[in-house]
Amino acid sequence: MTLQVLHRVAELSDALDAERRAGRTVGLVPTMGALHAGHGSLISRAAAENDVVVVTVFVNPLQFGAGEDLDRYPRTLDADCVLAEAAGASYVLAPTVQEMYGDGSLTKVSVAGSMTEVLEGASRPGHFDGVATVVAKLFAMTGRCRAYFGEKDFQQLAVVRRMAADLSFPVEIVACETARDPDGLALSSRNAFLDGEERAAAPVLHQALEAGAALIQAGERDPRVVRERIAAVVAASPLFEVDYTAAVDPGTLEEPERLEGDVRLLLAARLRSGSARLIDNLGTRA
């Protein structure tokens, strides 16, 4: 099936109602565009598990804070459509801000509690309200579906899961592994902001997480020691400044007294040049 590019929400809802009436299952892959092979891996998986796949491309102003990179976020719709189609998408929805929010929305979806207050939530106040609000809207527009999210944004995945369950959306959330370059750097639209030297140094983020995991495998059970080791590995690179590092329970995102069972290691670091802020995470077991 050739790709259909839609700009109107009503067109998408009508098309998907017709697909479901014909007995077809729907996979949804929400994105902000600037698609790379990481997004491609979500789309391919959605295409393997569903009859019809919708990719949404919308740079959501609500989830960017003042002074963040909303204005320079890459917008590459033509190339996005080529990648989405090659990976198996049937529809791309690329709405304008006006189409999504009209003259402004008075309703906000907010997941309360520490899940949205720690880590990215602490560094980016309001960010997860913006994510929860736009994803709730995309779920309402799409209707019954499976929705694919990357572990790359591990906290986002947890927030979206909780929001979908709390609001009873008929949506099954599917978590997908992080796609990486061969040197370990997690694929990200923001990697495009790095210069050659920064790109060469960037695998230090994944190496730091692996060093944290190795420490746990060697028997370390104190989360503070693990997160400090991760920070020390990143800090050894003069190009990066650590924002946060964490060793937490993957369900609650809280730091336990002692590491036991499944552990998620997370970090965020800023390039000192100001070119970008990168995040990454890794799962391990204590």
Ligand code: PAJ
């Ligand atoms: P965006 O950053 O475009 O990411 C879209 C989806 O692709 C997210 O689920 C993200 O986790 C996933 N993704 C990004 N890089 C990945 C990688 N290297 N491997 C695997 N998956 C990866 O996340 C957003 O957009 C927005 O917050 C959104 C959910 C669309 C709401 O606006």
